[in-house]
Amino acid sequence: MPSLIDLRRRIRAVKSTQQITKAMKMIAASRLKRAQDRVIGARPFAQRMRGVLNGLVTRVDSSTHPLLRVPEPGEGRPLLIVLTSDRGLCGSFNSNIIKAAGQHIVEHTAATAPIVLGLVGRKGREFFGRRGFEIVYDRVNIFQKLSFADAQSLADAVIEEFISGRASRVDIIYNEFKSVISQRVVTETLLPIPRESIEDAAGAGGVVSDYLYEPAPAEIFRELLPRYVQVQVYRALLESNAAFFAAQMTAMDAATRNSTEMIDNLTLYMNKVRQAAITREIIEVVSGASAT
């Protein structure tokens, strides 16, 4: 039977852990609010842009711009961008991503063209860094002060890989912020830009017709297409950031609740031990008195 002092010490330890988890939960909650506002603000732009682009790539000739190119089979290698977090204590946030990424890697690895990775976040680097993958992009600590410039740097790396023909396709895998209590792992294809089937385009717009351009198409694409990749990457980063705080908040909330339960159990046990000790002492006193 553990001594009273040991039990008191344990309870104290659990209590101080609980204080930490409680504080972390509050911090995560306040950061989540800001991250959530940003991602919700960024969604319409990314969605509208995707809408415009989907319609566009269906209509125009893919030779107009290098980013519209559809690589030949056998050309280049698939590139997968994995967004993880820098810090832990966020439940299954990173393990879900890594699991899904692993599956994607298995599906897309061919003997001739092993998959190449681009990593954002320390957790992803820790996992994939020492497993012998070729890594073309690696960034940590960008989530603390996430800006559009971060998205730009990643997007430029992606564009460079694709245009040079080293990458046959680029997918991005990240946690989408669905709500405070749920995140969803999504895999999206960044490049080549997904094409709507012709029937879909006809159904939505009535007639499939080419646009008029002002200025010339080549010039518009030169601005529009890189911007498109940047915006999609930016949104993914924001989603992942908000999802991280949501995951951390839920995880810390659960931890706080569990520690309350643990304290209750320990206190109950401690009281039992204390009472047992008192009872024993009384019995000793009584039996000692009756003996004389």
Add this chain to the structure above:
Amino acid sequence: MADYTLPKRLTLEIVTPDRALVRETVDEVQVPAAEGYMGILPGHTPLLATLQVGQLMYRTGQQQTLLHVAFGFVEILPDRVTVLAQVAERAEDIDVARAEAAKKRAEERIAKPVSEMDFERARIAMMKSLIRLQVVSRVRTRV
């Protein structure tokens, strides 16, 4: 032959990377496209254009609304206009003091440019602040 009745109104959407600004049904839109201002009425032929710094106006009935926009793209379909702007502000959101200060700063830079690039940036800053002030003053005088 399909029925080619023209749409009567336009669905206008203005979004920036930070937020969705406008989503309305309107009768007419005027945008500052790369090669000059462009008026769009329902039934416009599909068009894709880049935007420059300028005023965007849209009209619903007699009600006109002015906005400041800078850079980005506009996609025009017969019944829909989508503006993907880098910057877009309603007149009431424009900080007049800041625009004035930016204008002054830009004027100074233009007066004695340090480099070619500096001049170009100052020119753009100047244009932005001028348009902002214009949008504000137009709205103010009308009220």
